[in-house]
Amino acid sequence: MPMHRVVMCLFAGAITAGAAEGAGAQGLPESWSLQQVARAGQSGLPHRLRFIKYETPAVNDRGDWAIATDLGLLVNGTLLSGPQYNLPDSSVGLSERGVVAWAGSVSTGDGGIFTYDIDAGSGGWVTNGPDERFSKRNPTINSDGLIAYGGASQGFDSVNLHDLASGESRVAVQGNGSTVRIGERVVVNDAGQVAYYDAGGSQRGMQRLEPDGSTTFMYVPGNWSNREWFWMNDNGHVAALPDQDQIWRTTDDGPELMVGSFSGPGSQLFRSLELEPPSINNQGWVSFRAELEDRSDSLFLTDGDDFAAVALEGDLVRTDLGWGRIDSINAIPTNLNNRGELLVLADVRLLGGGHVNDVLFFATVPSPGWTGLALATLLTAERRRR
Known part of the structure; x- marks a missing residue:
């Protein structure tokens, strides 16, 4: 050591x-x-x-920086207020190009994903996701405008993607409540890789969805009582706190x-x-x-x-x-x-x-x-x- x-x-x-x-x-x-x-x-x-x-x-x-407050989203010192900026207690995504993504509420009370372009000074609602009855959580966004977030589809947790350029939304990984059980945190990097935790199946643990649709299992020791406590960099490596006393970093x-x-x-x-x-x-x-x-x-x-x-x-x-x-x-x-x-x-x-x-x-x-x-x-x- x-x-x-x-x-x-x-x-x-x-x-x-x-x-x-x-x-x-x-x-x-x-x-x-x-x-x-x-x-x-x-x-x-x-x-x-x-x-x-x-x-x-x-x-x-x-x-650039962004953080949620009781009155709305605070971006580079400017308070963005209004119904769509009343964020739940989930993380805010921010790309290297200065686009903020968050989970907010629309006028009907349904959850949705919103963005704000710092350079353009504008933004708004982009998608309700695959099932507007379920909340959207912890969105992240990369430099290409790909948003990844946790949510639900067909009554089960899922990994969801939205492409700002094309406007396309899709379910990337569908949970089923047994062999595939998705955690709430989903992280996308600038390589287009998406990290999430799967609590089901034979390879229970950190998964990385690759741009070609394949999945890479990333072994991290621990009992994973803390399924949402991780982050991923642009090299596809994850830092995670699977238990109360250890932080791990995945490497090649x-x-x-x-x-x-x-x-x-x-x-x-x-x-x-x-x-x-x-x-x-x-x-x-x-x-x-x-x-x-x-x-x-x-x-x-x-x-x-x-x-x-x-x-x-x-x-x-x-x-x-x-x-x-x-x-x-x-x-x-x-x-x-x-x-x-x-x-x-x-x-x-x-x-x-x-x-x-x-x-x-x-x-x-x-x-x-x-x-x-x-x-x-x-x-x-x-x-x-x-």
């Missing part, structure tokens, strides 16, 4: 060496800058947000244990893993939330060799209400882009007194030559003293 180095600096901006997948892959960032982009109760929006939905963040490599050579709170990588650092989907980018980096040994919240990345802290409970952050410290980290990390950036939803305790819920930060990786070195040195030293 290799030694696992923990990187815990805020803004230094250097890059560490580490194992990663794909051509041109690089080591984990050593630092992130947490920049507030929204918060519950913030003025300046058409209406005052009461809360931001922690299950729903999405970002892409362009720096088989599964690789990335994090283990009881044993394995990170076991001396993490007390427990948060029961939610990890994420994986094309570098092979995996993001996850965990409780540290001192019971504090944390958001980490790992590449299989190193662990890098994106955000920790107690970190000093700047909000529109002043400086404060992260009191808890809430958003699930299913929104990692290929630079290692993601949204962080946190509660903050202000230094001057007071507590602010649901502050949304975009954790960005500073470019080389960033000029905040003096502040970075101060904050990094303060962080390590805790």
Whole structure:
């Protein structure tokens, strides 16, 4: 077992060496800058947000971001409100071309899939799916406009696809309640592959539907009590939390244990893993939330060799209400882009007194030559003293 180095600096901006997948892959960032982009109760929006939905963040490599709120969909700081933007508690899809996909409601109350094109500034309903009586869940969208989502057909869970270009909707995998039992999370990548969990049949576990219609079984150890907690990158590799204490990454050579709170990588650092989907980018980096040994919240990345802290409970952050410290980290990390950036939803305790819920930060990786070195040195030293 290799030694696992923990990187815990805020803004230094250097890059560490580490194992990663794909051509041109690089080591984990050593630092992130947490920049507030929204918060519950913030003025300046058409209406005052009461809360931001922690299950729903999405970002892409362009720096676009989207997340659901109690009032509608928040995209790059703009609130899209209306009946179709009243999202259920499911994830939001965001393509590298800036198209958002989500499951919403139409005026009749039936569930449907909606999209919004950030560049065009427009969007709307695209499909009710194969059976409008059943809810649509967790849509994802790739750069070609292919939307994949969980839903139901013929009374059973199914993997459903919708092509924005052609307008065609179809059932890609039909469940039957016995030998084929589809989970709610369905992930499509830019290669046109679709990952889902099948709880039935002789090969119970992660499946990958290929563009030619064939299916590839991806073995991940565990009892899979958490059937929805996975993500897939454009290389067709999955990061999954099948049990409460282990995160695995699939590779072309088989599964690789990335994090283990009881044993394995990170076991001396993490007390427990948060029961939610990890994420994986094309570098092979995996993001996850965990409780540290001192019971504090944390958001980490790992590449299989190193662990890098994106955000920790107690970190000093700047909000529109002043400086404060992260009191808890809430958003699930299913929104990692290929630079290692993601949204962080946190509660903050202000230094001057007071507590602010649901502050949304975009954790960005500073470019080389960033000029905040003096502040970075101060904050990094303060962080390590805790």
